[in-house]
Amino acid sequence: MNASVSHIEVMRSQLGRARGLGAGGSGVGHWWAERVSAAALLPLSTWFVVQMFRLGGADHAEVVKWGGKPVNATMLTALIITTFYHAQMGLQVIVDDYVHGKAHLPTRILVKIGTSLIGLLGVFAVIKLVAAGNSQKS
Amino acid sequence: MQDIRKALYVGSRSDGRLIQRPMSPHLQIYRYRLSMVLSISNRLTGVAATAGAALGVFWLAAAAKGPKSFETARKVTGNPVGQLLLVGWLASVVYHTVGGIRHLIWDSGYRYDKTEINKDGPVAVGVTAGVSTVLAGALLGVAGGRARSRAKARKAG
Numbered sequence: 001m002n003a004s005v006s007h008i009e010v011m012r013s014q015l016g017r018a019r020g021l022g023a024g025g026s027g028v029g030h031w032w033a034e035r036v037s038a039a040a041l042l043p044l045s046t047w048f049v050v051q052m053f054r055l056g057g058a059d060h061a062e063v064v065k066w067g068g069k070p071v072n073a074t075m076l077t078a079l080i081i082t083t084f085y086h087a088q089m090g091l092q093v094i095v096d097d098y099v100h101g102k103a104h105l106p107t108r109i110l111v112k113i114g115t116s117l118i119g120l121l122g123v124f125a126v127i128k129l130v131a132a133g134n135s136q137k138s
Numbered sequence: 139m140q141d142i143r144k145a146l147y148v149g150s151r152s153d154g155r156l157i158q159r160p161m162s163p164h165l166q167i168y169r170y171r172l173s174m175v176l177s178i179s180n181r182l183t184g185v186a187a188t189a190g191a192a193l194g195v196f197w198l199a200a201a202a203k204g205p206k207s208f209e210t211a212r213k214v215t216g217n218p219v220g221q222l223l224l225v226g227w228l229a230s231v232v233y234h235t236v237g238g239i240r241h242l243i244w245d246s247g248y249r250y251d252k253t254e255i256n257k258d259g260p261v262a263v264g265v266t267a268g269v270s271t272v273l274a275g276a277l278l279g280v281a282g283g284r285a286r287s288r289a290k291a292r293k294a295g
Contacts, residue, residue, distance in 0.1 A: 035241075035245060039242065041235075045231065045235065052277055053280055056277050056278075056284060057281035057288070059288065060205040060208040063208065067198070080195065084188075087191065091185070091188065115188070119195075122195035125195065125198040125201070126198070128203075132202070
Protein backbone atom coordinates (compact mmCIF):
# COMPACT_ATOMS: atom_id res chain seq x y z
CA MET A 1 0.00 0.00 0.00
CA ASN A 2 2.72 2.45 0.84
CA ALA A 3 4.94 1.44 -2.12
CA SER A 4 4.22 4.69 -3.91
CA VAL A 5 5.04 6.93 -0.96
CA SER A 6 7.57 9.48 -2.16
CA HIS A 7 10.90 9.45 -0.44
CA ILE A 8 14.28 11.10 -0.89
CA GLU A 9 16.30 9.16 -3.43
CA VAL A 10 19.18 11.59 -3.77
CA MET A 11 20.81 13.26 -0.77
CA ARG A 12 20.81 16.60 -2.51
CA SER A 13 18.43 19.53 -2.42
CA GLN A 14 16.05 19.87 -5.37
CA LEU A 15 17.23 23.43 -5.97
CA GLY A 16 20.83 22.21 -6.08
CA ARG A 17 19.90 19.53 -8.61
CA ALA A 18 18.02 22.01 -10.78
CA ARG A 19 20.95 24.39 -10.82
CA GLY A 20 23.40 21.56 -11.49
CA LEU A 21 25.46 22.43 -8.44
CA GLY A 22 27.34 20.10 -6.18
CA ALA A 23 29.76 17.28 -6.88
CA GLY A 24 30.17 16.54 -10.57
CA GLY A 25 31.20 12.94 -9.93
CA SER A 26 34.40 13.36 -11.92
CA GLY A 27 36.72 14.31 -9.05
CA VAL A 28 38.36 10.94 -8.53
CA GLY A 29 39.22 10.58 -12.22
CA HIS A 30 40.75 14.07 -12.25
CA TRP A 31 42.77 13.30 -9.12
CA TRP A 32 44.16 10.07 -10.57
CA ALA A 33 44.94 11.63 -13.96
CA GLU A 34 46.88 14.38 -12.19
CA ARG A 35 48.98 11.87 -10.21
CA VAL A 36 49.60 9.47 -13.10
CA SER A 37 50.68 12.27 -15.45
CA ALA A 38 52.90 13.66 -12.67
CA ALA A 39 54.60 10.27 -12.25
CA ALA A 40 55.04 9.98 -16.04
CA LEU A 41 56.64 13.43 -16.15
CA LEU A 42 59.42 12.40 -13.73
CA PRO A 43 61.38 10.24 -16.27
CA LEU A 44 60.31 12.41 -19.24
CA SER A 45 61.55 15.68 -17.77
CA THR A 46 64.75 14.00 -16.53
CA TRP A 47 65.35 12.88 -20.12
CA PHE A 48 64.79 16.44 -21.32
CA VAL A 49 67.30 17.91 -18.84
CA VAL A 50 69.90 15.35 -19.98
CA GLN A 51 69.19 16.28 -23.62
CA MET A 52 69.69 19.95 -22.78
CA PHE A 53 73.24 19.12 -21.74
CA ARG A 54 73.79 17.76 -25.27
CA LEU A 55 71.99 20.68 -26.87
CA GLY A 56 72.96 23.74 -24.80
CA GLY A 57 74.34 26.41 -27.16
CA ALA A 58 73.68 24.25 -30.24
CA ASP A 59 73.09 25.88 -33.63
CA HIS A 60 70.05 25.39 -35.86
CA ALA A 61 71.37 22.41 -37.86
CA GLU A 62 72.24 20.50 -34.68
CA VAL A 63 68.79 21.09 -33.16
CA VAL A 64 67.04 19.99 -36.37
CA LYS A 65 69.20 16.86 -36.55
CA TRP A 66 68.49 16.10 -32.88
CA GLY A 67 64.72 16.60 -33.17
CA GLY A 68 64.52 14.50 -36.33
CA LYS A 69 65.77 11.30 -34.66
CA PRO A 70 62.86 8.88 -34.03
CA VAL A 71 63.63 8.23 -30.34
CA ASN A 72 64.08 11.94 -29.59
CA ALA A 73 60.90 12.82 -31.49
CA THR A 74 58.95 10.14 -29.57
CA MET A 75 60.22 11.27 -26.16
CA LEU A 76 59.71 14.93 -27.05
CA THR A 77 56.12 14.36 -28.18
CA ALA A 78 55.36 12.30 -25.07
CA LEU A 79 56.89 15.04 -22.89
CA ILE A 80 54.92 17.82 -24.60
CA ILE A 81 51.57 16.01 -24.48
CA THR A 82 52.00 14.91 -20.85
CA THR A 83 53.24 18.35 -19.76
CA PHE A 84 50.31 20.26 -21.21
CA TYR A 85 47.79 17.62 -20.14
CA HIS A 86 49.11 17.90 -16.56
CA ALA A 87 49.28 21.70 -16.79
CA GLN A 88 45.70 21.86 -18.02
CA MET A 89 44.44 19.89 -15.03
CA GLY A 90 46.55 21.87 -12.56
CA LEU A 91 45.49 25.24 -13.95
CA GLN A 92 41.86 24.07 -13.95
CA VAL A 93 42.04 23.46 -10.19
CA ILE A 94 43.57 26.90 -9.65
CA VAL A 95 40.81 28.54 -11.73
CA ASP A 96 38.17 26.56 -9.81
CA ASP A 97 39.65 27.80 -6.52
CA TYR A 98 40.16 31.47 -7.28
CA VAL A 99 37.84 32.53 -10.12
CA HIS A 100 34.21 32.86 -9.10
CA GLY A 101 30.94 33.91 -10.66
CA LYS A 102 30.45 34.73 -14.32
CA ALA A 103 34.16 34.73 -15.10
CA HIS A 104 34.61 31.12 -14.01
CA LEU A 105 33.39 29.24 -17.10
CA PRO A 106 35.05 31.49 -19.72
CA THR A 107 38.36 31.36 -17.82
CA ARG A 108 38.20 27.60 -17.64
CA ILE A 109 37.50 27.29 -21.36
CA LEU A 110 40.34 29.72 -22.15
CA VAL A 111 42.75 27.61 -20.06
CA LYS A 112 41.64 24.50 -21.97
CA ILE A 113 42.04 26.18 -25.36
CA GLY A 114 45.36 27.82 -24.48
CA THR A 115 47.10 24.73 -23.11
CA SER A 116 45.72 22.57 -25.94
CA LEU A 117 46.91 24.95 -28.68
CA ILE A 118 50.42 25.33 -27.25
CA GLY A 119 50.68 21.57 -26.85
CA LEU A 120 49.56 21.06 -30.45
CA LEU A 121 52.10 23.64 -31.64
CA GLY A 122 54.81 21.60 -29.90
CA VAL A 123 53.62 18.35 -31.49
CA PHE A 124 53.55 19.85 -34.99
CA ALA A 125 56.98 21.40 -34.48
CA VAL A 126 58.32 17.90 -33.75
CA ILE A 127 56.55 16.51 -36.85
CA LYS A 128 58.13 19.27 -38.96
CA LEU A 129 61.58 18.47 -37.52
CA VAL A 130 61.15 14.78 -38.36
CA ALA A 131 60.09 15.67 -41.91
CA ALA A 132 63.06 18.02 -42.28
CA GLY A 133 65.44 15.29 -41.11
CA ASN A 134 64.04 12.92 -43.75
CA SER A 135 64.32 15.41 -46.63
CA GLN A 136 67.94 16.20 -45.70
CA LYS A 137 68.92 12.56 -45.98
CA SER A 138 67.42 11.92 -49.41
CA MET B 139 26.58 46.03 12.18
CA GLN B 140 30.28 46.66 11.71
CA ASP B 141 30.93 44.19 8.95
CA ILE B 142 28.47 44.04 6.05
CA ARG B 143 29.51 40.45 5.34
CA LYS B 144 28.04 39.38 8.66
CA ALA B 145 24.62 39.58 6.99
CA LEU B 146 25.65 36.64 4.84
CA TYR B 147 26.84 34.61 7.81
CA VAL B 148 23.48 33.76 9.31
CA GLY B 149 22.91 30.09 9.92
CA SER B 150 20.50 28.02 11.91
CA ARG B 151 21.24 25.50 14.59
CA SER B 152 19.69 22.04 14.46
CA ASP B 153 16.94 23.23 16.83
CA GLY B 154 16.07 26.01 14.38
CA ARG B 155 17.51 28.96 16.31
CA LEU B 156 19.25 31.56 14.17
CA ILE B 157 22.94 32.01 14.95
CA GLN B 158 25.84 33.84 13.41
CA ARG B 159 28.19 31.44 11.62
CA PRO B 160 31.89 31.91 12.32
CA MET B 161 34.01 33.67 9.70
CA SER B 162 37.34 32.18 8.76
CA PRO B 163 40.19 34.46 9.87
CA HIS B 164 42.26 36.26 7.23
CA LEU B 165 45.64 34.99 6.14
CA GLN B 166 47.67 37.36 8.29
CA ILE B 167 45.95 36.07 11.43
CA TYR B 168 47.73 32.74 11.20
CA ARG B 169 51.21 32.25 12.62
CA TYR B 170 53.85 31.90 9.93
CA ARG B 171 54.74 28.31 9.06
CA LEU B 172 57.19 27.14 6.38
CA SER B 173 54.68 24.54 5.21
CA MET B 174 52.17 27.21 4.14
CA VAL B 175 54.78 28.93 1.97
CA LEU B 176 55.83 25.59 0.46
CA SER B 177 52.20 24.70 -0.22
CA ILE B 178 51.38 27.84 -2.21
CA SER B 179 54.83 27.69 -3.83
CA ASN B 180 53.93 24.34 -5.37
CA ARG B 181 51.05 26.05 -7.16
CA LEU B 182 53.04 29.12 -8.16
CA THR B 183 55.92 27.04 -9.52
CA GLY B 184 53.39 24.91 -11.40
CA VAL B 185 52.14 28.02 -13.19
CA ALA B 186 55.72 29.22 -13.78
CA ALA B 187 56.73 25.79 -15.10
CA THR B 188 53.80 25.88 -17.53
CA ALA B 189 54.82 29.35 -18.76
CA GLY B 190 58.37 28.05 -19.21
CA ALA B 191 57.12 25.00 -21.08
CA ALA B 192 55.18 27.30 -23.41
CA LEU B 193 58.41 29.22 -24.10
CA GLY B 194 60.14 25.88 -24.70
CA VAL B 195 57.50 24.98 -27.29
CA PHE B 196 58.02 28.36 -28.99
CA TRP B 197 61.75 27.60 -29.10
CA LEU B 198 61.05 24.22 -30.72
CA ALA B 199 58.60 25.79 -33.17
CA ALA B 200 61.25 28.38 -34.09
CA ALA B 201 63.71 25.57 -34.80
CA ALA B 202 61.09 23.83 -36.93
CA LYS B 203 60.30 27.03 -38.85
CA GLY B 204 63.84 27.69 -39.99
CA PRO B 205 67.30 29.15 -39.29
CA LYS B 206 66.04 32.74 -39.28
CA SER B 207 63.40 32.15 -36.58
CA PHE B 208 65.88 30.07 -34.62
CA GLU B 209 68.35 32.98 -34.65
CA THR B 210 65.62 35.15 -33.08
CA ALA B 211 65.02 32.49 -30.42
CA ARG B 212 68.79 32.32 -29.82
CA LYS B 213 68.79 36.06 -29.17
CA VAL B 214 66.36 35.41 -26.29
CA THR B 215 68.11 32.35 -24.87
CA GLY B 216 71.54 33.93 -25.34
CA ASN B 217 71.11 37.21 -23.49
CA PRO B 218 71.25 37.64 -19.69
CA VAL B 219 67.53 38.42 -19.25
CA GLY B 220 66.56 35.34 -21.23
CA GLN B 221 68.99 33.21 -19.26
CA LEU B 222 67.56 34.54 -16.02
CA LEU B 223 64.14 33.39 -17.28
CA LEU B 224 65.59 29.97 -18.15
CA VAL B 225 67.10 29.63 -14.68
CA GLY B 226 63.75 30.65 -13.17
CA TRP B 227 62.01 28.00 -15.28
CA LEU B 228 64.54 25.39 -14.22
CA ALA B 229 64.20 26.26 -10.51
CA SER B 230 60.39 26.20 -10.80
CA VAL B 231 60.43 22.79 -12.45
CA VAL B 232 62.85 21.47 -9.82
CA TYR B 233 60.76 22.75 -6.91
CA HIS B 234 57.49 21.57 -8.49
CA THR B 235 59.09 18.15 -8.98
CA VAL B 236 60.26 18.03 -5.35
CA GLY B 237 56.83 19.20 -4.17
CA GLY B 238 55.14 16.72 -6.49
CA ILE B 239 57.19 13.82 -5.14
CA ARG B 240 56.24 14.89 -1.61
CA HIS B 241 52.57 14.89 -2.67
CA LEU B 242 52.91 11.39 -4.14
CA ILE B 243 54.50 10.22 -0.86
CA TRP B 244 51.66 11.80 1.16
CA ASP B 245 49.08 10.23 -1.15
CA SER B 246 50.65 6.83 -0.47
CA GLY B 247 50.11 7.43 3.22
CA TYR B 248 53.63 8.28 4.37
CA ARG B 249 55.35 11.29 6.00
CA TYR B 250 51.99 12.99 6.62
CA ASP B 251 52.34 13.59 10.37
CA LYS B 252 52.77 17.19 11.48
CA THR B 253 56.26 16.52 12.83
CA GLU B 254 57.31 14.71 9.66
CA ILE B 255 55.98 17.47 7.41
CA ASN B 256 57.80 20.11 9.46
CA LYS B 257 60.99 18.05 9.27
CA ASP B 258 60.78 17.47 5.51
CA GLY B 259 60.04 21.10 4.57
CA PRO B 260 63.58 22.47 5.03
CA VAL B 261 64.95 19.36 3.28
CA ALA B 262 62.74 20.16 0.26
CA VAL B 263 64.08 23.73 0.22
CA GLY B 264 67.69 22.50 0.48
CA VAL B 265 67.28 19.89 -2.28
CA THR B 266 65.62 22.45 -4.57
CA ALA B 267 68.34 25.04 -4.01
CA GLY B 268 71.15 22.51 -4.46
CA VAL B 269 69.80 20.75 -7.56
CA SER B 270 68.77 24.03 -9.20
CA THR B 271 72.16 25.67 -8.61
CA VAL B 272 74.14 22.68 -9.88
CA LEU B 273 71.95 22.16 -12.96
CA ALA B 274 71.77 25.87 -13.85
CA GLY B 275 75.53 26.33 -13.45
CA ALA B 276 76.35 23.21 -15.47
CA LEU B 277 73.85 23.93 -18.26
CA LEU B 278 74.88 27.58 -18.65
CA GLY B 279 78.53 26.48 -18.57
CA VAL B 280 78.03 23.86 -21.28
CA ALA B 281 75.98 26.20 -23.46
CA GLY B 282 78.42 29.09 -23.06
CA GLY B 283 81.42 26.87 -23.77
CA ARG B 284 79.86 25.46 -26.92
CA ALA B 285 78.88 28.91 -28.20
CA ARG B 286 82.38 30.23 -27.55
CA SER B 287 84.15 27.36 -29.29
CA ARG B 288 81.88 27.77 -32.30
CA ALA B 289 82.62 31.50 -32.46
CA LYS B 290 86.36 30.69 -32.33
CA ALA B 291 85.99 28.11 -35.11
CA ARG B 292 84.11 30.64 -37.21
CA LYS B 293 86.89 33.21 -36.72
CA ALA B 294 89.57 30.65 -37.61
CA GLY B 295 87.67 29.36 -40.65
